[in-house]
Amino acid sequence: MARRRLLVLLKPFDVYPASQSDGLSRITSLQLRHLDNRRKVHKDAMNFCQNILRHKPVEWKALLRNDIRQPIHDVDLVITVGGDGTLLHASHYIDDSVPVLGVNSDPTRPEEVFRHSNEYDATRSTGYLCAATVDNFEQILDNIIEDRISPSDLRRISIGVNSQVISTYALNDILIAHPCPATLSRFSFKIKSDYQPCSPLVSSRSSGLRVSTAAGATAAMLSAGGFPMPILSQDLQYMVREPIALGAASSLMHGFINPRQSMEATWFCKEGIIYIDGTHVRCSVKNGDRIEISSKAPVLKVFLPHRVQHVSGL
Template sequence: MRVKKLFFYIFKCFKCQNFYRRSVIWNGGLPICFDCRPRQRSEFKPEGDVPDKCFAEKDNGEETIAVAVKALGRVHFAAATRRWHIAHRKHQAFQVLSFMEKRYQVHKDAVNFCQDILQKKNVEWQAILCSNLSQPIHDVDLVVTVGGDGTLLQASRFMDDSVPVLGVNSDPTQTEEVEEFSNDFDARRSTGYLCAATVRNFKQILDNILEGHIIPSKLSRMSIYVNSELLSVNALNDALIAHPCPAAVTWFSFRIRKDGQPCSPMVNCKSSGLRVSTAAGSTAAMLSAGGFAMPIVSKDLQYMVREPMLPRAATASLLHGIVRCDESMSIGWFSEEGMIYIDGSQVVYSVRHGDTIELSSNAPVLNIFLPNHLLLKASM
């Protein structure tokens, strides 16, 4: 039985049950013809307003109706799909906001819990917001940071090697939760790679520190000189030297020196920048960019040229390597402008064409109480 060729948009009026190719409007989500639609008092029906019906021949009427219903079903399905996507996006946004609100409350509870523990100890202590830190931290026996690695990094900028620090991860990531919401959003919580304590074991670890049962480890930091002048901040994680615009190309050269003398060839680069990390920072952005994790107590530095353009075969193997603890990296900057980002984006220094930058691990260490799993790796 042959079916005549029909237009794709065929609608069936839900009142008169006739099929139409046009003169159809939507009433409450249902198609309704021009004659059956609700009328306003000001409207009138012009003479000759006859709906354009899609009559089918008797011998193929059933197939024509089937095609029309199928087309109508497609229209309903597309509208329902759009409504579902809109509702899903609204629900997803509500989930994210609810998740962030819970994280904020958990962090506040963790801060209050740690303060309650300190109040019960026979020690003098003072609570300071990281945003209020502006002077070097001296004349204290211990610094406790409550948050994550970012909080610890921010506090470490004001600390030398005379004061140890204990990091408390206020809201550790739950693996089951991350898997549950993996299709909706990233449900990872606070990152505490360098934090030795959580709310669950803070009291026990604090008692061990006060009683002298555990001692801090020494993390290497990186000193940065610009035109032979030492910057006031040492990098605990890494330093990124790049153009202010992430899409811009930079020109620079570098070489490794030992005792003031070159010990590697000069490498001329045209790329999107240069990243240099400490051992502690080798598991952060450096690892994500294709680097390797270093022993946490190593004093060496790891460097990587970011996205080099057409590297020469002679220097390709030198674009990623190690700067030993008795060596330094000397960089010549040839772009019009550039920035040095230290441990993220909060501490930034600018460089100009012709500036020289020197990086080394010859900086005061950070005394920190590390998690047990990092101590076990360091002892292996």
């Protein structure tokens, strides 16, 4: 059997502010000491994972996630060490041929949240999509190498502008809005279907349009009043943000797009931006541009935590 080829993508240290202590208040000093500790925990986790890999029958190399510039094709597994943000970053360079294992390098400890939440943010990383920590990394890695477990297929969003498909797919969500968040967004949209007539055309004046996958439904979509979804759902969820003068179209401002449907939106402002997975990737649009949104994108194969696989959703 050929040796597995692995790529390890690491969360960089520059996401942690450098420590400075002169002239700081007690609370700020506590926060910086906390960051120093978080940096050490992350470094220890990176070293731990790489040390485990040195003793496995695999070929591997490690890179900082920001050093990835090209699509990843020549490996059998990508391992991300950081949190969901590192896995999300990696997903933009992976098609449906390479599975991903996320390692949460610094998971939130409930007792620390209780003890320190008044002093600093103790809710470090939920690692919602990360199946491993340092506690079970070797066991999960062995299961993958020996084909005892399989990845799950997570749905992603395909975005096209004027019939040109954007090369990056969204794993969590997209937001279409004016570059200035205080400026009104004007657009219309309809749901197109393979098996029934299009939905009524909805014209919107609002703060923009958000569309999420099942994986992203627990993030900004849920905070805005959306619904959680089973993680393996193939549907997309959409919501018009802060619509003005709802009227008869109120029931159409929030809904779902199934795999046999797509959304076609037309932008009616001079400027606009499609934000893909937060600020990771963005694409400019202008007045009259037609934006096509669907789940017709390559899935992302992810080894999921058991607690996530068995969440039923609503």
